[in-house]
Amino acid sequence: xxxxxxxxxxxxxxxxxxxxxxxxxxxQQIQVDELLTDKAINRRIGLKGYDAKGCIxxxxxxxxxxxSLKNGKYLFELRPVLTVHNGEELLAxxx
Numbered sequence: 001x002x003x004x005x006x007x008x009x010x011x012x013x014x015x016x017x018x019x020x021x022x023x024x025x026x027x028q029q030i031q032v033d034e035l036l037t038d039k040a041i042n043r044r045i046g047l048k049g050y051d052a053k054g055c056i057x058x059x060x061x062x063x064x065x066x067x068s069l070k071n072g073k074y075l076f077e078l079r080p081v082l083t084v085h086n087g088e089e090l091l092a093x094x095x
Contacts, residue, residue, distance in 0.1 A: 001062060003030050003078035005045055014071040034061035
């Protein structure tokens with residue numbers, strides 16, 4: 001399934017909690033299947049070093065997926081690509 005990558009601008013800290021201040025489309029689209037591990041998704045979006053090991057993905061395949069660090073700081077969202085066909089939105093599938 002094809003997803004749009006969204007990067008979060010997050011404020012706060014682990015002790016007091018984090019808040020997403022803003023979200024930005026990166027223009028990057030990522031092919032994800034439900035068997036990919038967190039590490040594999042991180043490699044596909046180009047994370048390196050600590051972030052590549054520390055970003056954990058939550059959510060249900062086919063819906064929005066959320067990437068955060070172990071301390072609760074949200075970094076990314078993967079949002080399914082939608083297409084419009086005869087006035088109806090459809091999830092974009094790449095086979």
